[in-house]
Amino acid sequence: MAEPTNLNRFRKQQAREKKRAQADENAVKFGRTKAEKQRDKAEAERATRSIDGHKRDA
Incomplete structure (x- = not known):
């Protein structure tokens, strides 16, 4: 006879895999050193200083 399958365990395992895949995707998307x-x-500060330096006085 076949081994009975615990559906709750199967469902939870799928949820874990989905979360892990989402975490890996976010690490690539948002992770920076x-x-x-x-x-x-x-670079942003340098650009701001450059723009401010080129402004005309009122």
Whole structure:
């Protein structure tokens, strides 16, 4: 005879796999190193200073 399948265990295993896949996708999408974050912040500050430096006085 075939082994009975626990449907609750099967359902929970599928949910875990789905969460793990979503977490991996988010890590690729949003995960950045500290150096990358600092570089982007420095570039934004440099751009802001450049734009402010080119403004005309009223």
